[in-house]
Amino acid sequence: MKKKFLLVFILVFLVVVFSACGTSSNGTTTDTPTDSNGTTTDTPTDTQPQTANLIIIENFEFVPAVLTVKAGDTVEWQNNDAVIHTVKFDTFESPDMGEGAIYTTSFDTPGTYPYICGPHPYMEGTIIVE
Numbered sequence: 001m002k003k004k005f006l007l008v009f010i011l012v013f014l015v016v017v018f019s020a021c022g023t024s025s026n027g028t029t030t031d032t033p034t035d036s037n038g039t040t041t042d043t044p045t046d047t048q049p050q051t052a053n054l055i056i057i058e059n060f061e062f063v064p065a066v067l068t069v070k071a072g073d074t075v076e077w078q079n080n081d082a083v084i085h086t087v088k089f090d091t092f093e094s095p096d097m098g099e100g101a102i103y104t105t106s107f108d109t110p111g112t113y114p115y116i117c118g119p120h121p122y123m124e125g126t127i128i129v130e
């Protein structure tokens with residue numbers, strides 16, 4: 001009885017020792033370089049109210065060239081070019097817009113409002129107010 005107990009004890013001891021060796025050798029070889037990819041997503045859009053009616057001025061173009069809005073809506077132009085652009089309608093024109101400048105105006109009356117850029121009249125856009 002005592003001998004059998006001792007044998008079982010030794011067996012259990014050996015199993016524990018071997019399994020411990022096995023896990024330690026496995027655990028030290030696993031590297032996970034995926035952390036650097038997952039930590040770069042920042043969304044700084046919370047600080048500024050989002051305008052759906054945004055027109056980007058880029059490469060001497062209004063994008064989108066034609067924008068349809070609802071009466072009373074605000075429209076925003078953002079100049080991403082390094083040169084000065086303006087937003088020029090028949091009855092009014094924005095101030096000179098340098099790089100990064102934003103011009104905002106609203107449209108209360110339904111209609112079709114074509115516009116150009118003052119310094120570059122070949123730049124054309126249209127606001128359709130419904």
Ligand SMILES: [Cu+2]
Pocket residue numbers: 060084085086117118119120123
């Ligand atoms: Cu221009």
